[in-house]
Amino acid sequence: MKNRRGSNEAISKPRGGSREAIVGAAQRLFLERGFGAVSMDELAAAAGVARRTLYNQFTSKEEIFREMLLSVSAQLETALPPGIETQGDVEEVLHLVARMILALHRHPEYLGFLRMVVADSRQFPWIAEGFAAVMDPQTERFVRYLAHLTAMGILDCRNPLLAAHQFMGMLNELSLWPWMTGRESVPVPEKDIIEETIRMFLQHYRRPRSKRARHDSAA
Amino acid sequence: MKNRRGSNEAISKPRGGSREAIVGAAQRLFLERGFGAVSMDELAAAAGVARRTLYNQFTSKEEIFREMLLSVSAQLETALPPGIETQGDVEEVLHLVARMILALHRHPEYLGFLRMVVADSRQFPWIAEGFAAVMDPQTERFVRYLAHLTAMGILDCRNPLLAAHQFMGMLNELSLWPWMTGRESVPVPEKDIIEETIRMFLQHYRRPRSKRARHDSAA
DNA sequence: ACCTATATGTACCAAGCAGTGCAATGCACC
DNA sequence: GGTGCATTGCACTGCTTGGTACATATAGGT
Numbered sequence: 001m002k003n004r005r006g007s008n009e010a011i012s013k014p015r016g017g018s019r020e021a022i023v024g025a026a027q028r029l030f031l032e033r034g035f036g037a038v039s040m041d042e043l044a045a046a047a048g049v050a051r052r053t054l055y056n057q058f059t060s061k062e063e064i065f066r067e068m069l070l071s072v073s074a075q076l077e078t079a080l081p082p083g084i085e086t087q088g089d090v091e092e093v094l095h096l097v098a099r100m101i102l103a104l105h106r107h108p109e110y111l112g113f114l115r116m117v118v119a120d121s122r123q124f125p126w127i128a129e130g131f132a133a134v135m136d137p138q139t140e141r142f143v144r145y146l147a148h149l150t151a152m153g154i155l156d157c158r159n160p161l162l163a164a165h166q167f168m169g170m171l172n173e174l175s176l177w178p179w180m181t182g183r184e185s186v187p188v189p190e191k192d193i194i195e196e197t198i199r200m201f202l203q204h205y206r207r208p209r210s211k212r213a214r215h216d217s218a219a
Numbered sequence: 220m221k222n223r224r225g226s227n228e229a230i231s232k233p234r235g236g237s238r239e240a241i242v243g244a245a246q247r248l249f250l251e252r253g254f255g256a257v258s259m260d261e262l263a264a265a266a267g268v269a270r271r272t273l274y275n276q277f278t279s280k281e282e283i284f285r286e287m288l289l290s291v292s293a294q295l296e297t298a299l300p301p302g303i304e305t306q307g308d309v310e311e312v313l314h315l316v317a318r319m320i321l322a323l324h325r326h327p328e329y330l331g332f333l334r335m336v337v338a339d340s341r342q343f344p345w346i347a348e349g350f351a352a353v354m355d356p357q358t359e360r361f362v363r364y365l366a367h368l369t370a371m372g373i374l375d376c377r378n379p380l381l382a383a384h385q386f387m388g389m390l391n392e393l394s395l396w397p398w399m400t401g402r403e404s405v406p407v408p409e410k411d412i413i414e415e416t417i418r419m420f421l422q423h424y425r426r427p428r429s430k431r432a433r434h435d436s437a438a
Numbered sequence: 439a440c441c442t443a444t445a446t447g448t449a450c451c452a453a454g455c456a457g458t459g460c461a462a463t464g465c466a467c468c
Numbered sequence: 469g470g471t472g473c474a475t476t477g478c479a480c481t482g483c484t485t486g487g488t489a490c491a492t493a494t495a496g497g498t
Contacts, residue, residue: 258454258456260455274458
């Protein structure tokens with residue numbers, strides 16, 4: 001409990017960062033094989049640390065799990081860099097967002113986290129909450145961006161929340177979903193997915209430049 | 220092996236269909252809580268059967284699991300009724316398909332199966348294969364339908380596979396995904412999702428009636 | 439050199455679990 | 469009534485796993 005070095009670190013460790021090593025190993029093992037499939041023995045071995053040290057640094061397996069997901073959350077915070085909504089025109093920003101989303105699908109930490117949300121959220125409800133806490137704000141930003149462009153008269157999203165999810169859904173279906181279900185990538189090039197999706201999105205939601213109505217957008 | 224009742228059932232059981240009861244209970248428990256979280260004791264209790272009977276009827280826990288998913292697969296076979304691609308115009312068919320997909324999201328068996336694909340496919344690879352064996356043909360049908368309409372000059376899907384997944388992705392993102400991550404339904408009415416998605420899809424992929432200046436290669 | 443707190447190794451505990459053996463039971467059909 | 473077979477209950481094995489006790493080694497600060 002007491003810390004002879006007086007630092008504000010949680011626990012000091014003369015021999016070196018055992019906590020970091022443990023969390024690092026936990027990240028590799030848990031994200032790859034799931035919480036239940038990793039024993040404390042394996043975890044200790046992977047961390048290059050004695051089994052007993054796990055219990056010196058953490059009170060339980062679940063606490064290690066918690067701290068690991070906390071660390072992963074921090075890594076995902078930067079998924080969507082700030083400021084992208086101010087650069088270039090709509091199409092450019094959509095390209096950026098789309099590439100970011102597809103890049104996320106190649107992020108093992110993201111996929112592992114997502115798998116945990118689906119697999120272990122009933123046992124540990126805080127998993128889903130933690131995931132939402134990281135990803136929801138980024139979705140929110142995208143929604144606000146669409147709403148902003150609508151207010152500016154550039155887009156015409158009657159329901160920006162729906163529009164944002166349509167956009168993400170089109171990207172997720174062919175790129176994320178196969179990854180989650182274990183098959184190899186589908187025979188559709190990333191470039192095609194992105195371009196066709198953006199074209200489709202803008203054709204529907206972009207407000208006609210002149211007042212011309214190729215179709216009336218009322219129901 | 221021999222069955223005094225002469226039926227072609229696998230195993231006869233004088234006291235009543237214990238196999239069916241077991242598979243039924245397994246379906247409820249496994250789909251709801253996952254394979255690892257259900258013990259044979261619980262399963263026996265839920266099936267109203269002695270623990271020992273489980274091992275009389277099945278060789279292992281995994282075999283019960285297998286048979287249960289087989290039964291669920293059979294129930295999902297009929298998700299997309301045959302013949303829908305011949306009735307009405309495109310918009311009508313798309314409506315039908317969309318409602319079917321959203322209905323599937325309320326199907327506990329479908330959600331549970333999907334969860335298993337994500338959660339337990341590494342331990343039991345045949346789960347993902349079984350799921351694909353049921354769902355892929357239905358997606359295939361939709362893809363062929365889009366290709367057919369393109370050949371007929373009604374749609375203009377250069378890549379029907381991509382188009383189909385875009386359509387399904389837009390529906391899944393807002394309806395299926397929240398369900399999988401445990402939150403309650405999103406604040407977008409089903410009707411809005413369906414209508415906006417179909418409108419967007421058709422606006423992009425429907426070949427313009429009058430001016431067919433784009434390209435023309437209907438087979 | 440001394441003190442303190444961590445790291446380690448080994449042995450251990452308790453619990454949960456899948457799966458088996460065995461003898462007894464009771465329904466169904468002859 | 470008798471026979472056969474699924475069923476049942478119970479005890480038991482064997483294994484894995486999370487977590488602990490304890491004695492010892494070792495490094496850092498003073």
